[in-house]
Amino acid sequence: xxxxxxxxxxxxxxxxIAAIALSACTxxxxxxxxxxxxxxxxxxxxxxxxxxxxxxxxxxxxxxxxGYFEEEGFDNVxxxxxxxxxxxxxxxxxxxxxxxxxxxxxxxxxxxxxGAELTDIAQVYQKSGTLQVSFxxxxxxxxxxxxxxxxxxxxxxxxxxxxxxxxxxxxxASSVSITTQxxxxxxxxxxxVDAAQAMxxxxxxxxxxxxxxxxxxxxxxxxFDVVSYEDTDGAMLQDAIWADTARLDDPAYxxxxxxxxxxxxxxxxxxxxxxxxxxxxxxxAAINAEAAFPVGPVHQTWQMNEVNKLIWAGGDxxxxxxxxxxxxxxxxxxxxxxxxxxxxxxxxATSAYSNKYIETALAELADExxxxxxxxxxxxxxxxxxxx
Amino acid sequence: xxxxxxxxxxxxLGVVAIMVIWEVYKFLxxxxxxxxxAITGQTGSGVMLLPRTxxxxxxxxxxxxxxxxxxxxxxxxxxxxxxxxxxxxxxxGIAAVGWLIGVSVGALLGLVMQRWRLAxxxxxxxxxxxxxxxxxxxxxxxxxxGTQIDRGGTPWPQWLSVALIASYLAFFPxxxxxxxxxxxxxxxxxxxxxxxxxxxxxxxxxxxLPAAVPHLLPALRLAAASAVVxxxxxxxxxxxxxxxxxxxxxxxxxxxxxxxxxWGPTFGSIALGLVAAGSVALIGFGLKNYRRGExxx
Numbered sequence: 001x002x003x004x005x006x007x008x009x010x011x012x013x014x015x016x017i018a019a020i021a022l023s024a025c026t027x028x029x030x031x032x033x034x035x036x037x038x039x040x041x042x043x044x045x046x047x048x049x050x051x052x053x054x055x056x057x058x059x060x061x062x063x064x065x066x067g068y069f070e071e072e073g074f075d076n077v078x079x080x081x082x083x084x085x086x087x088x089x090x091x092x093x094x095x096x097x098x099x100x101x102x103x104x105x106x107x108x109x110x111x112x113x114x115g116a117e118l119t120d121i122a123q124v125y126q127k128s129g130t131l132q133v134s135f136x137x138x139x140x141x142x143x144x145x146x147x148x149x150x151x152x153x154x155x156x157x158x159x160x161x162x163x164x165x166x167x168x169x170x171x172x173a174s175s176v177s178i179t180t181q182x183x184x185x186x187x188x189x190x191x192x193v194d195a196a197q198a199m200x201x202x203x204x205x206x207x208x209x210x211x212x213x214x215x216x217x218x219x220x221x222x223x224f225d226v227v228s229y230e231d232t233d234g235a236m237l238q239d240a241i242w243a244d245t246a247r248l249d250d251p252a253y254x255x256x257x258x259x260x261x262x263x264x265x266x267x268x269x270x271x272x273x274x275x276x277x278x279x280x281x282x283x284x285a286a287i288n289a290e291a292a293f294p295v296g297p298v299h300q301t302w303q304m305n306e307v308n309k310l311i312w313a314g315g316d317x318x319x320x321x322x323x324x325x326x327x328x329x330x331x332x333x334x335x336x337x338x339x340x341x342x343x344x345x346x347x348x349a350t351s352a353y354s355n356k357y358i359e360t361a362l363a364e365l366a367d368e369x370x371x372x373x374x375x376x377x378x379x380x381x382x383x384x385x386x387x388x
Numbered sequence: 389x390x391x392x393x394x395x396x397x398x399x400x401l402g403v404v405a406i407m408v409i410w411e412v413y414k415f416l417x418x419x420x421x422x423x424x425x426a427i428t429g430q431t432g433s434g435v436m437l438l439p440r441t442x443x444x445x446x447x448x449x450x451x452x453x454x455x456x457x458x459x460x461x462x463x464x465x466x467x468x469x470x471x472x473x474x475x476x477x478x479x480x481g482i483a484a485v486g487w488l489i490g491v492s493v494g495a496l497l498g499l500v501m502q503r504w505r506l507a508x509x510x511x512x513x514x515x516x517x518x519x520x521x522x523x524x525x526x527x528x529x530x531x532x533x534g535t536q537i538d539r540g541g542t543p544w545p546q547w548l549s550v551a552l553i554a555s556y557l558a559f560f561p562x563x564x565x566x567x568x569x570x571x572x573x574x575x576x577x578x579x580x581x582x583x584x585x586x587x588x589x590x591x592x593x594x595x596x597l598p599a600a601v602p603h604l605l606p607a608l609r610l611a612a613a614s615a616v617v618x619x620x621x622x623x624x625x626x627x628x629x630x631x632x633x634x635x636x637x638x639x640x641x642x643x644x645x646x647x648x649x650x651w652g653p654t655f656g657s658i659a660l661g662l663v664a665a666g667s668v669a670l671i672g673f674g675l676k677n678y679r680r681g682e683x684x685x
Binding site for chain 2: 210291
């Protein structure tokens with residue numbers, strides 16, 4: 001009797017493990033919409049982001065939340081976050097998504113390496129948000145001061161502005177010690193690097209959410225020297241909306257691109273005029289997204305504020321500035337990383353960007369009475385410890 | 389019964405000892421660590437012998453525990469422990485799949501190696517060598533092979549890559565354990581079976597398998613622990629979201645301003661290893677009759 005109880009227990013425990021195993025087998029459903037040939041308007045589209053939901057992508061989440069996509073005739077818009085597992089331009093090339101948000105230099109590298117063709121149809125961020133942050137008094141106020149110093153960089157294609165800026169100053173990885181840092185700012189705070197890479201809208205806030213042990217209060221911007229790559233020759237265009245070049249010949253896809261850009265423009269305009277509300281819409285999307293773990297609401301408001309500064313540079317929303325584009329190309333051609341590898345060795349195809357779609361979208365919006373340019377009036381965001 | 393109580397007491401004592409050591413070192417140790425061979429003016433030079441004890445590197449234990457019950461991302465998000473448990477269960481499920489695959493493959497390899505000496509000579513060195521391949525190099529390869537298969541029809545789910553990588557670690561102790569276990573019976577018992585004219589299968593079922601149990605159970609426990617480690621590392625290196633490994637990395641990215649947060653998933657993965665090894669112990673409970681002279685894992 002006791003024997004059979006034990007055997008029963010063995011069977012149950014094996015069954016329990018098998019049950020847990022099977023319960024893990026429910027894969028998340030992934031479906032991508034495809035158009036149906038003739039000029040039947042596309043109603044289902046998907047957008048691949050380059051990171052997890054945060055205010056960096058507020059415009060898209062606002063457009064979803066405020067029904068702007070529906071106004072432009074989309075029934076279903078799938079915004080797909082990435083945790084580093086999905087490379088947006090690769091997903092777009094593979095046809096898994098219809099549009100993707102990605103940094104220009106990263107995509108240029110992919111296009112040259114794979115021979116694929118993608119088109120930048122809207123340059124959401126007009127300015128670069130990358131900084132190199134060091135403690136005040138260490139004398140790193142300019143890229144030229146990097147010489148002989150230990151400079152932190154993230155890698156994963158986020159590092160090219162550093163190398164482009166260094167190349168313009170005649171520096172390379174033999175005269176500057178480049179070290180990989182993680183996405184926290186501990187490397188700078190612990191003195192493992194002389195200057196750490198940071199985005200104005202994320203890591204820069206993170207460091208200002210840390211208590212300064214000497215004052216007992218949060219670190220202040222005055223405690224640091226900041227090199228903004230936007231002010232250097234290394235500045236490169238960042239968040240852009242990419243479309244599949246070959247598919248743009250399909251009138252249905254081209255039409256969807258214009259309507260998509262109209263909705264997105266309205267989303268970003270909302271974010272410009274209501275930064276706090278837009279930040280909270282995005283924060284709500286983020287906390288309900290699967291395993292996103294965003295930083296708290298105050299941090300999102302800071303991010304929204306900083307992102308708006310990068311988007312609204314005075315001109316029309318999303319139009320690719322030819323001089324900024326060629327500056328990016330020039331920097332990308334000059335940049336050589338610590339392994340001696342070039343980002344790109346030749347000019348990208350002329351199809352790599354087109355203002356046709358965003359200009360059509362903006363003209364249609366202007367007809368509808370929407371103001372598509374303008375300056376952003378920054379708000380004051382007071383950071384709190386931990387950003388909660 | 390008293391032995392059981394003693395075991396629990398020792399277990400608790402061990403945890404308390406670690407906590408005391410942590411806090412004592414944090415109190416006495418150098419805040420910025422102890423570095424030898426540093427060259428002045430050259431950041432990052434030298435070798436750090438003693439780790440840093442500042443609050444970013446080593447939060448107080450009570451802060452780490454309190455963080456578990458504070459909201460995950462501010463606002464009215466659930467306390468950190470909720471996503472830790474959810475993520476932990478997902479990883480546990482994947483590790484269990486990996487464990488099942490690993491145990492099946494390992495047991496099969498063990499059987500084959502015991503049956504044919506030539507197979508043992510040919511396979512065993514490779515099995516040992518297989519464990520020296522670094523997991524972080526191996527994981528992306530498995531995943532990219534998987535996604536290439538995907539283009540055919542049913543997509544290859546990411547968790548399956550993670551499970552496969554977990555099984556890659558899990559099969560090793562089982563293969564070796566089964567081989568040693570099946571070879572455990574005394575010569576005299578094998579000879580007895582031969583005098584009964586018992587063939588391979590009856591000998592396997594009635595003699596070798598029962599004799600293998602004491603070797604098998606520690607192997608299964610090791611496999612369970614390895615499967616959890618494999619699943620956590622694989623999640624991180626292929627970037628699969630939802631599991632505890634990825635959660636750890638994501639929270640570590642916010643670690644400057646919220647240093648206690650990454651410890652939540654860290655504790656979660658410790659708990660995971662314990663649960664996994666504990667579930668396997670249940671199997672052992674059912675096989676108690678065969679557990680004479682069990683080898684320690």
